[in-house]
Amino acid sequence: MRVLIADDxxxxxxxxxxxxxxxxxxxxxxxxxxxxxxxxxxxxSRPDAVVMDARMPAMDGLTxxxxxxERWPEVRVIxxxxxxxxxxxxxxxxxxxxxxKGCPSEELLEAILNPEQRERSRL
Numbered sequence: 001m002r003v004l005i006a007d008d009x010x011x012x013x014x015x016x017x018x019x020x021x022x023x024x025x026x027x028x029x030x031x032x033x034x035x036x037x038x039x040x041x042x043x044x045s046r047p048d049a050v051v052m053d054a055r056m057p058a059m060d061g062l063t064x065x066x067x068x069x070e071r072w073p074e075v076r077v078i079x080x081x082x083x084x085x086x087x088x089x090x091x092x093x094x095x096x097x098x099x100x101k102g103c104p105s106e107e108l109l110e111a112i113l114n115p116e117q118r119e120r121s122r123l
Contacts, residue, residue, distance in 0.1 A: 001113060004045065005031045006038035006061060007053040007080075012101075016051060016080075019105055025113060035059030035067075042068055042075060049112050054081035054090060062086065062093040069094030078111045 003026055005016050013031045020026045029045050032038035034056045042050060050068065052061040065077045078097045079090040090098045097111040 001026050002029045002047045004041055004047040004050045006050055008033050008056040035061055035064030038064045039067055049076040051078050051080050054079055054086040062089050065093040065095050
């Protein structure tokens with residue numbers, strides 16, 4: 001599973017990269033600091049999934065999610081944010097899953113590695 005991390009905070013990206021590195025099935029193929037960069041990297045590398053923060057400069061994560069799902073619907077987007085209030089907008093933007101930062105790491109890994117299970121639990 002090839003994963004792109006999109007978050008404007010370097011510490012958040014580092015933490016996610018460290019968590020994802022514990023899984024043999026996951027390869028982090030890149031990091032983006034804003035939505036525009038995320039779009040560029042998705043176009044260049046076509047990841048299987050993007051872990052996307054909702055609030056970022058230049059282009060927010062929800063706008064980037066909408067653009068990714070319009071152009072590459074097969075790319076899964078997991079919105080991971082500090083703000084639970086973004087849930088409805090994230091789903092409306094086409095996010096495949098929505099999680100709040102600080103959730104158990106197992107939930108994030110499940111959303112990435114077992115998309116069918118995550119979608120069932122989201123409904």
